[in-house]
Amino acid sequence: xxxxxxxxxxxxxxxxxxxxxxxxxxxxxxxxxxxxxxxxxxxxxxxxxxxxxxxxxxxxxxxxxxxxxxxxxxxxxxxxxxxxxxxxxxxxxxxxxxxxxxxxxxxxxxxxxxx
Amino acid sequence: xxxxxxxxxxxxxxxxxxxxxxxxxxxxxxxxxxxxxxxxxxxxxxxxxxxxxxxxxxxxxxxxxxxxxxxxxxxxxxxxxxxxxxxxxxxxxxxxxxxxxxxxxxxxxxxxxxxxxxxxxxxxxxxxxxxxxxxxxxxxxxxxxxxxxxxxxxxxxxxxxxxxxxxxxxxxxxxxxxxxxxxxxxxxxxxxxxxxxxxxxxxxxxxxxxxxxxxxxxxxxxxxxxxxxxxxxxxxxxxxxxxxxxxxxxxxxxxxxxxxxxxxxxxxxxxxxxxxxxxxxxxxxxxxxxxxxxxxxxxxxxxxxxxxxxxxxxxxxxxxxxxxxxxxxxxxxxxxxxxxxxxxxxxxxxxxxxxxxxxxxxxxxxxxxxxxxxxxxxxxxxxxxxxxxxxxxxxxxxxxxxxxxxxxxxxxxxxxxxxxxxxxxxxxxxxxxxxxxxxxxxxxxxxxxxxxxxxxxxxxxxxxxxxxxxxxxxxxxxxxxxxxxxxxxxxxxxxxxxxxxxxxxxxxxxxxxxxxxxxxxxxxxxxxxxxxxxxxxxxxxxxxxxxxxxxxxxxxxxxxxxxxxxxxxxx
Amino acid sequence: xxxxxxxxxxxxxxxxxxxxxxxxxxxxxxxxxxxxxxxxxxxxxxxxxxxxxxxxxxxxxxxxxxxxxxxxxxxxxxxxxxxxxxxxxxxxxxxxxxxxx
Numbered sequence: 001x002x003x004x005x006x007x008x009x010x011x012x013x014x015x016x017x018x019x020x021x022x023x024x025x026x027x028x029x030x031x032x033x034x035x036x037x038x039x040x041x042x043x044x045x046x047x048x049x050x051x052x053x054x055x056x057x058x059x060x061x062x063x064x065x066x067x068x069x070x071x072x073x074x075x076x077x078x079x080x081x082x083x084x085x086x087x088x089x090x091x092x093x094x095x096x097x098x099x100x101x102x103x104x105x106x107x108x109x110x111x112x113x114x115x
Numbered sequence: 116x117x118x119x120x121x122x123x124x125x126x127x128x129x130x131x132x133x134x135x136x137x138x139x140x141x142x143x144x145x146x147x148x149x150x151x152x153x154x155x156x157x158x159x160x161x162x163x164x165x166x167x168x169x170x171x172x173x174x175x176x177x178x179x180x181x182x183x184x185x186x187x188x189x190x191x192x193x194x195x196x197x198x199x200x201x202x203x204x205x206x207x208x209x210x211x212x213x214x215x216x217x218x219x220x221x222x223x224x225x226x227x228x229x230x231x232x233x234x235x236x237x238x239x240x241x242x243x244x245x246x247x248x249x250x251x252x253x254x255x256x257x258x259x260x261x262x263x264x265x266x267x268x269x270x271x272x273x274x275x276x277x278x279x280x281x282x283x284x285x286x287x288x289x290x291x292x293x294x295x296x297x298x299x300x301x302x303x304x305x306x307x308x309x310x311x312x313x314x315x316x317x318x319x320x321x322x323x324x325x326x327x328x329x330x331x332x333x334x335x336x337x338x339x340x341x342x343x344x345x346x347x348x349x350x351x352x353x354x355x356x357x358x359x360x361x362x363x364x365x366x367x368x369x370x371x372x373x374x375x376x377x378x379x380x381x382x383x384x385x386x387x388x389x390x391x392x393x394x395x396x397x398x399x400x401x402x403x404x405x406x407x408x409x410x411x412x413x414x415x416x417x418x419x420x421x422x423x424x425x426x427x428x429x430x431x432x433x434x435x436x437x438x439x440x441x442x443x444x445x446x447x448x449x450x451x452x453x454x455x456x457x458x459x460x461x462x463x464x465x466x467x468x469x470x471x472x473x474x475x476x477x478x479x480x481x482x483x484x485x486x487x488x489x490x491x492x493x494x495x496x497x498x499x500x501x502x503x504x505x506x507x508x509x510x511x512x513x514x515x516x517x518x519x520x521x522x523x524x525x526x527x528x529x530x531x532x533x534x535x536x537x538x539x540x541x542x543x544x545x546x547x548x549x550x551x552x553x554x555x556x557x558x559x560x561x562x563x564x565x566x567x568x569x570x571x572x573x574x575x576x577x578x579x580x581x582x583x584x585x586x587x588x589x590x591x592x593x594x595x596x597x598x599x600x601x602x603x604x605x606x607x608x609x610x611x612x613x614x615x616x617x618x619x620x621x622x623x624x625x626x627x628x629x630x631x632x633x634x635x636x637x638x639x640x641x642x643x644x645x646x647x648x649x650x651x652x653x654x655x656x657x658x659x660x661x662x663x664x665x666x667x668x669x670x671x672x673x674x675x676x677x678x679x680x681x682x683x684x685x686x
Numbered sequence: 687x688x689x690x691x692x693x694x695x696x697x698x699x700x701x702x703x704x705x706x707x708x709x710x711x712x713x714x715x716x717x718x719x720x721x722x723x724x725x726x727x728x729x730x731x732x733x734x735x736x737x738x739x740x741x742x743x744x745x746x747x748x749x750x751x752x753x754x755x756x757x758x759x760x761x762x763x764x765x766x767x768x769x770x771x772x773x774x775x776x777x778x779x780x781x782x783x784x785x786x787x
Contacts, residue, residue, distance in 0.1 A: 029136035059134040324742040369746030392778040
């Protein structure tokens with residue numbers, strides 16, 4: 001199941017580009033994502049929600065978290081074009097997907113620090 | 116993907132992206148490509164950073180807090196001014212509308228997430244090419260503008276110098292009206308006019324080939340010759356020969372000067388005309404009617420070598436109130452949208468229809484405007500009215516010496532024989548001599564007129580044997596001058612003797628001029644007895660001489676004229 | 687080509703045809719038509735049949751040609767000139783230098 005969560009090719013390309021900065025990138029992403037999530041939950045109106053979903057979509061796609069990115073895209077689309085019904089569900093799915101990939105990124109961070 | 120582009124110039128790139136991870140990733144990618152990176156978290160920071168550091172390329176996230184990418188792009192473009200600062204929008208926007216918004220906000224390109232380093236490198240390179248192209252264009256534009264201003268300034272200087280050469284002209288005489296564009300000199304159009312020492316007027320309307328400085332440069336030596344020789348009393352033919360020789364010598368083969376020259380004598384009521392390549396000038400009758408064209412019969416100046424140059428002029432009688440109307444080819448050559456020319460016919464109709472001379476210029480210009488809808492600025496017009504000579508006041512001659520010492524007791528005799536008479540005009544030399552007599556300087560104009568009259572009488576009626584009665588009317592006038600030229604060319608014997616005697620007197624001095632010719636003479640008393648009005652075009656010469664001098668008599672059956680001028684000693 | 691040149695079989699006659707407006711823009715082409723030819727021709731013919739317009743730079747070009755072809759000893763003819771072109775040549779009295787027909 002972890003293959004669908006993260007595109008391994010993207011990760012290896014990222015490591016190649018970032019070189020020594022790869023670790024920092026992983027950590028930055030993880031910290032950044034916490035912020036994005038709280039923005040999602042704490043959004044007071046449609047604009048804020050759409051914005052948070054859009055940004056999270058962008059950063060997760062850059063990091064290879066394809067399923068997460070797709071969910072965020074759906075959320076953004078639903079907020080902008082409807083239907084708003086069942087949006088809570090989508091946000092919960094995002095929570096769960098993030099939880100999954102977070103674990104995988106932590107593993108990756110571990111792997112790099114040791115290696 | 117790790118590519119260091121060694122062949123790329125290191126640019127300074129501004130990255131504005133609110134996601135920390137994305138920002139870090141992008142910055143690393145761009146730095147790896149050899150560029151210097153500036154980062155901003157939102158639009159406001161991006162604009163401030165741009166203003167301070169002026170990066171070469173800007174990567175902007177479309178959606179940012181505080182100020183979004185679109186507004187930031189607008190502000191950055193405004194700050195950049197004329198220079199091109201490429202803006203690449205970072206976006207995961209996919210809708211067409213959103214992408215259009217990016218372009219309208221000033222974006223030059225997009226980069227989609229997830230970021231591809233390869234694509235980013237290619238886009239930065241392409242954008243940089245555009246940036247440098249724009250910079251080159253601006254630099255060249257500025258260079259051209261500087262060069263242009265330089266040329267304009269040179270032209271101003273050239274014109275100022277030329278105006279100094281031309282300032283001695285008499286275009287401000289009361290019987291002259293003219294219209295000339297301020298840029299005429301640089302269109303090659305020339306208008307010169309000057310009094311001769313005798314009070315006659317030499318006028319030149321010319322058109323140099325070419326434009327700009329080359330045309331102006333040719334005009335200066337021409338003007339110098341024209342003004343110099345006219346002031347010394349040289350006739351039209353000599354002045355023409357000298358101008359042609361000068362231009363032939365100094366101008367390149369394909370440059371020449373079309374010219375129409377007039378020698379107007381208001382005293383003798385004749386005009387001498389030489390037209391080489393200019394459009395027809397016109398002699399307009401005093402009370403309306405058909406204008407008489409002054410047609411181009413010669414090649415323009417500067418083409419023929421001196422030996423081949425033809426200085427033959429046409430001589431026409433003038434009546435009071437008649438006008439000479441000259442124009443540059445800008446008039447006849449004016450064309451409308453269908454490339455139809457205004458032409459000579461339309462012009463002649465305007466001339467014939469004109470009732471008030473003062474309005475002629477306006478009527479011509481209006482006809483041109485009506486024809487073309489737009490006026491041209493390279494049209495030159497000149498209108499000279501035949502008036503009584505008293506109305507004109509040639510400026511006094513300015514002498515270069517102190518006026519103190521002057522030879523007061525001398526005599527001189529010249530004899531000019533056939534061959535000399537054909538090509539040589541001794542008057543300027545004689546007049547130079549007589550300038551030395553300071554006491555006579557106040558009568559300089561009269562002296563010139565009298566000498567000219569005496570000489571031409573001696574030559575034409577004496578040596579060439581032309582009957583002055585032939586100048587009775589306008590028609591025979593032309594044949595008179597034709598005959599004059601023919602006989603002069605064929606002349607093989609004869610002479611004119613000029614004897615000048617200067618004697619001091621009790622209160623000043625006197626000059627006695629004797630002009631003797633080898634001709635048959637004439638019945639002096641009969642000619643002098645004719646009433647002035649009947650004498651018409653001919654014979655007025657004798658009365659003129661009498662009027663202008665202190666004493667004049669003709670002896671030896673009219674073959675010798677004795678004329679006396681006197682002056683009082685200067686205080 | 688707005689300016690064409692043809693040399694006769696025996697190399698003695700050069701014919702230059704000018705089409706369209708004969709003005710300053712034709713300067714280089716016109717010169718190329720007669721300069722740098724192996725031998726100087728005995729006579730030159732300028733054919734203006736398809737020339738629509740002539741200005742003073744064209745007159746200058748004709749003078750250059752005449753100078754190149756031997757000046758006073760040259761034999762340069764201008765043929766097939768339209769009446770408009772002939773008028774321009776007539777005002778400048780170029781028939782005193784060229785045979786114009």
